[in-house]
Amino acid sequence: MNKEMTRKTIKNDIVVKGIGLHSGKQVHLRLIPAGENTGIVFIPNNKKKNFSIQSSLENVVDTSNAVTLGDGVNTIQTVEHLMAAIATTGITDLLVEIDSIEIPIMDGSALPFVQAIEQTGTIDLNGIVEPITIQNPLWVVDGDKYLVALPANEFKATYSIHFDHPLLRGQSITLSLSKENILKEVISARTFGFLKDVEALQARGLALGGSPDNAVVLTDTGYVNQDLRFEDECVRHKVLDLIGDLAIMGRPVKGHIIASKAGHTMDISLGKLIMSTVTGNEISKFKSRRFPFFQKRELSRNIN
Numbered sequence: 001m002n003k004e005m006t007r008k009t010i011k012n013d014i015v016v017k018g019i020g021l022h023s024g025k026q027v028h029l030r031l032i033p034a035g036e037n038t039g040i041v042f043i044p045n046n047k048k049k050n051f052s053i054q055s056s057l058e059n060v061v062d063t064s065n066a067v068t069l070g071d072g073v074n075t076i077q078t079v080e081h082l083m084a085a086i087a088t089t090g091i092t093d094l095l096v097e098i099d100s101i102e103i104p105i106m107d108g109s110a111l112p113f114v115q116a117i118e119q120t121g122t123i124d125l126n127g128i129v130e131p132i133t134i135q136n137p138l139w140v141v142d143g144d145k146y147l148v149a150l151p152a153n154e155f156k157a158t159y160s161i162h163f164d165h166p167l168l169r170g171q172s173i174t175l176s177l178s179k180e181n182i183l184k185e186v187i188s189a190r191t192f193g194f195l196k197d198v199e200a201l202q203a204r205g206l207a208l209g210g211s212p213d214n215a216v217v218l219t220d221t222g223y224v225n226q227d228l229r230f231e232d233e234c235v236r237h238k239v240l241d242l243i244g245d246l247a248i249m250g251r252p253v254k255g256h257i258i259a260s261k262a263g264h265t266m267d268i269s270l271g272k273l274i275m276s277t278v279t280g281n282e283i284s285k286f287k288s289r290r291f292p293f294f295q296k297r298e299l300s301r302n303i304n
């Protein structure tokens, strides 16, 4: 039986300010306590607009550089680091009011969001959220890239990245993803990018807010940044993205996720695959023991 967790929200409103990675403009975010079973809901604080977008895998409309949620008309971009902070602090119900279409990039990690939430504190709500236990291997594959979920008695990840760069030819890490470990080993790892890509994006009017203040930036041979937070900060950030992307499912995962060269597109596909195995509140253990099955999904899109 899975260990149930109490639903939680924050004690008081939290205001967070930062810049949007793509727009480069100031963004104001207000996190507002919500009642049980609200889920995580994004709403504009602009009276001219009236919409709300629920955080759910069905509402993911783009995964090309970051995760974008949408309702068919409106979108909220770059939700993954905030979602990682929300999931790690155990929050299940929250309103996120925003005056932009982009969650601020802050320092490139999820640390500022966690610090803001922990400063205010959380309160228990009625109701529980039950983790999803991986009962059988599940995987998504795209050429030499893969993401596998295996049964395990805890949430953990093994992640490998390989880039055509002298410092990133191979970085690999295995981590237990308990709350304590995520806070210590993952939450402060910053997003990363290659200087030549940033320059190309900026020429197209994108990544205008991107700088070594909010990302680990790589030149052809080294880092622009003077200091890294971890020697292998880039692969740790990929683990952070994975946590944030899977958090969109709205339920914690108990299982070992193994990733090689994966990214947002594959994370969301794996999340959908995991959700497809859930019947009712829990996978039928009896059924999966008697009739083990394997699932494989090929992805047609190239992912980063």
Ligand SMILES: [Zn+2]
Binding pocket: 080, 081, 191, 237, 240, 241
């Ligand atoms: Zn990220």
